[in-house]
Amino acid sequence: xxxxxxxxxxxxxxxxxxxxxxxxxxxxxxxxxxxxxxxxxxxxxxxxxxxxxxxxxxxxxxxxxxxxxxxxxxxxxxxxxxxxxxxxxxxxxxxxxxxxxxxxxxxxxxxxxxxxxxxxxxxxxxxxxxxxxxxxxxxxxxxxxxxxxxxxxxxxxxxxxxxxxxxxxxxxxxxxxxxxxxxxxxxxxxxxxxxxxxxxxxxxxxxxxxxxxxxxxxxxxxxxxxxxxxxxxxxxxxxxxxxxxxxxxxxxxxxxxxxxx
Amino acid sequence: xxxxxxxxxxxxxxxxxxxxxxxxxxxxxxxxxxxxxxxxxxxxxxxxxxxxxxxxxxxxxxxxxxxxxxxxxxxxxxxxxxxxxxxxxxxxxxxxxxxxxxxxxxxxxxxxxxxxxxxxxxxxxxxxxxxxxxxxxxxxxxxxxxxxxxxxxxxxxxxxxxxxxxxxxxxxxxxxxxxxxxxxxxxxxxxxxxxxxxxxxxxxxxxxxxxxxxxxxxxxxxxxxxxxxxxxxxxxxxxxxxxxxxxxxxxxxxxx
Numbered sequence: 001x002x003x004x005x006x007x008x009x010x011x012x013x014x015x016x017x018x019x020x021x022x023x024x025x026x027x028x029x030x031x032x033x034x035x036x037x038x039x040x041x042x043x044x045x046x047x048x049x050x051x052x053x054x055x056x057x058x059x060x061x062x063x064x065x066x067x068x069x070x071x072x073x074x075x076x077x078x079x080x081x082x083x084x085x086x087x088x089x090x091x092x093x094x095x096x097x098x099x100x101x102x103x104x105x106x107x108x109x110x111x112x113x114x115x116x117x118x119x120x121x122x123x124x125x126x127x128x129x130x131x132x133x134x135x136x137x138x139x140x141x142x143x144x145x146x147x148x149x150x151x152x153x154x155x156x157x158x159x160x161x162x163x164x165x166x167x168x169x170x171x172x173x174x175x176x177x178x179x180x181x182x183x184x185x186x187x188x189x190x191x192x193x194x195x196x197x198x199x200x201x202x203x204x205x206x207x208x209x210x211x212x213x214x215x216x217x218x219x220x221x222x223x224x225x226x227x228x229x230x231x232x233x234x235x236x237x238x239x240x241x242x243x244x245x246x247x248x249x250x251x252x253x254x255x256x257x258x259x260x261x
Numbered sequence: 262x263x264x265x266x267x268x269x270x271x272x273x274x275x276x277x278x279x280x281x282x283x284x285x286x287x288x289x290x291x292x293x294x295x296x297x298x299x300x301x302x303x304x305x306x307x308x309x310x311x312x313x314x315x316x317x318x319x320x321x322x323x324x325x326x327x328x329x330x331x332x333x334x335x336x337x338x339x340x341x342x343x344x345x346x347x348x349x350x351x352x353x354x355x356x357x358x359x360x361x362x363x364x365x366x367x368x369x370x371x372x373x374x375x376x377x378x379x380x381x382x383x384x385x386x387x388x389x390x391x392x393x394x395x396x397x398x399x400x401x402x403x404x405x406x407x408x409x410x411x412x413x414x415x416x417x418x419x420x421x422x423x424x425x426x427x428x429x430x431x432x433x434x435x436x437x438x439x440x441x442x443x444x445x446x447x448x449x450x451x452x453x454x455x456x457x458x459x460x461x462x463x464x465x466x467x468x469x470x471x472x473x474x475x476x477x478x479x480x481x482x483x484x485x486x487x488x489x490x491x492x493x494x495x496x497x498x499x500x501x502x503x504x505x506x507x508x509x510x511x512x513x514x515x516x517x
Contacts, residue, residue, distance in 0.1 A: 120362075128358035131320050135352045136372040136424075137343040143375075 021243070025221040028145065032217065035139075035146045042147060049151035056112040057159060061105060065163040068100055069170025077181055085183045089192030092171040097196055097204045101163040102156075103252055106211035109156055110244035114219040117148050118240035121223025122233040130224065140224070149216045156212030157205045164204065168192070203259055210255065211248050218244045269297035269460035270331030270348050270427040272317065277326035278484075279312055286312050287323065288484030294477075299454050299461040301471035303506060304481035310464040311355070313481065314430045317462065318352045330428060343376040348428070351421035355433040357413040359405040359420070365392070366401035369420045377424075391419040395449060411442035418449060422457075429453070431463040435470060443470065450474055468506050472496075480506070 005013065039046050069092060076091045121144060124130050130140050175181050175188045222240035226232050277290040286309035294300050304310045315321045317328060319339045328335040331348045338346060359368045370388040373379055379387065392398050395415040405413055414434060421429050434450065435443040447470050454461060454474070465471055471478050472492040480488040480495075482502045488495070495503060 124360070127356055128354045129360050131315075132352070132354060132358035132360070134320060135318050135350070136375070137346075138372065138375050 021221065021225075024225060025217055028141065028221050028224070029213070029217045031141050032145050032149045032220075035142045036150060038142060039146065039150050042142070045143070045147040046150050049147045050155055052116075053109065053113045053151050053155045056116065057105070057108050057155075058162075060112070061108055061159055061163055062166050064104055064108065065096075065101070065166040066170040066173075068104060069096065069167030069172075070174045072096075072100075072167070073171040073174040073181065074178070077178075085181060086187060086191050088171070088175065088181070088183065089188040089190070090195035092168055092188075093192035093196040094200060096164045096167040097200045099252075099256075101160045101167060102204050102207035102211060103248065105156060105159040105163050105208070106215055106248045107245060109152060109159065109212065110215040110219070110248065111241055113152065114215045114244050115237050115241050117216060118219035118223045118226075118237045119233055121145075121220055122226035122236040125224055125226045126229060126232060145217075145220045145224075148220060149213065152216035153209055153212040156215065157208035160204050160208040161201075164201075203255070207252065207255055210251055214247045214251060215244050218247060268348075268427050269458050271296045271329075272428065272460060272462070273327075273329040274313075274317070275327045277313070277316055277323045277328065279309070279316060279321070279323050286484055287316070290326070290481070290484070290486055292479055292486055292489065294460060294462065296460055297454075297458040298476040299450070299463065299474055301463045301465055301475035301478045302481055303465065303468060303471055303478055305502070306466075308481045309484055310481055311432050314352065314432050314462065314464055318350055318430055344378075349424050349426040350428040350430070351424060351426040352430040353414070353417045353421050353432065353434055355436050357405070357410075357417040359413055359416055361405055363404075364401065365397070365403050365405070365408070365416050368405070368416060369423050371420070372424050387423055388419075391423040392416075394422055394452075395419045411438055411445065414438070414442075414446060415449065418446075418453075422453065425457075426459055428460045428462070431461065431465075433464055433466070435465065435467055443467065447474060468509075 072092045072095055073088055076088055080087055133140050133143060172185050172188055176185045219240040222236040226236040272294040274290055274292040277287050279287040302310050316323045319335055366388050369391050370384050373384045395418050397415055435446050451474055477491055478495050479486050480503050488498060488500045488503055
């Protein structure tokens with residue numbers, strides 16, 4: 001009878017599994033990118049996925065961004081009370097455009113649309129729908145993954161701009177109505193525009209593109225490798241979201257480090 | 262579609278082996294199926310019947326052995342672009358495997374819309390005729406979730422018929438169905454054999470169904486074909502597994 005693996009054996013198995021998942025995700029990414037020129041032909045499916053991503057993220061994204069912008073102003077006002085509230089505009093502007101907008105929207109997309117992708121593809125894998133496509137000479141990567149990948153990659157930069165805009169106005173709302181904040185709203189915006197450069201927007205948009213790729217490829221990878229019944233679909237969905245969050249933060253660090261001057 | 266010429270293809274399997282980790286499911290399967298014949302593959306659960314179908318349709322690759330369909334090596338057939346394949350194969354899965362987000366008509370016409378050369382009007386007509394054949398006309402706009410298990414199976418058969426395949430594989434087409442629906446599906450498969458002449462391979466546990474429909478029955482035991490005979494010869498078989506199947510089927514029919 002085979003011996004149960006010890007702690008080192010189990011660790012090795014986990015490392016191998018992580019490497020296998022990363023390998024599968026990379027392979028799926030390459031195959032999907034190769035198929036993107038066919039998006040012109042498959043534009044109906046891409047548009048349908050864009051609508052899905054939009055409906056799953058727009059309202060909750062607005063709410064998140066509004067409150068994060070408001071909280072940022074209140075938190076920062078407490079920290080800078082002995083310096084100057086003139087820095088509130090730059091703090092909110094830079095935080096939203098470079099970091100919070102992209103990461104928050106990426107988490108939202110991975111949590112809402114990404115989990116739905118993993119669950120849907122997982123269910124299709126378990127119930128032989130993916131195999132049925134293969135027997136009909138239909139490439140599941142082109143039919144299912146490419147439209148989701150493109151929709152997420154195109155939608156996330158737009159969501160980042162949307163989040164930046166709402167977050168900044170959320171901050172402005174607090175500046176306008178909170179008696180603790182003494183600077184006028186105009187000054188909040190003037191200082192923000194002095195500090196926030198066009199390049200900061202571009203960094204946020206670039207992050208949006210990369211995070212959009214991660215938030216779609218990772219869930220699709222987990223969806224397509226789902227095994228078992230309902231339990232398998234549930235664990236694939238959870239793993240897809242956790243992995244997406246981790247990879248988004250890892251790539252966030254890499255991009256921030258690369259753009260540091 | 263609806264071409265009534267006999268256009269089945271031959272299927273030749275030799276030495277098919279398939280292993281999953283430490284368990285060898287198929288241990289050298291040899292089977293020759295003549296064009297236009299309906300062959301049932303019988304066997305106990307876990308003997309690799311469905312695994313064998315997956316090798317024939319190309320969803321999985323055997324570890325060893327050779328599969329030739331319609332005179333073409335399967336590997337070569339699978340590598341051909343869809344429009345250049347000399348014949349078509351279709352599979353009806355055990356759980357129907359209809360795409361849940363598509364309507365019945367979209368499911369049936371999916372392959373034609375993706376690879377067919379027909380215009381939209383022709384595709385609609387082919388879809389209508391395929392659904393008529395399985396007695397499901399009028400369900401075009403329903404979603405799979407709105408259909409019963411038997412209806413879903415029939416839609417899956419219509420999806421296979423829509424591409425006018427020369428080879429149709431059925432994985433447990435009557436699993437989870439009551440005796441009346443089982444008989445309905447059996448009649449439908451029989452009609453397809455008479456009308457089209459496609460080669461058909463059915464994996465089933467249902468011996469009465471296999472004896473009614475099949476020209477020949479293959480009994481799969483421990484990863485090998487233990488017996489390959491006509492339904493009449495099967496009744497006189499001395500193979501222990503076949504005898505066991507016959508005994509169980511007789512008891513079931515008596516309701517014991």
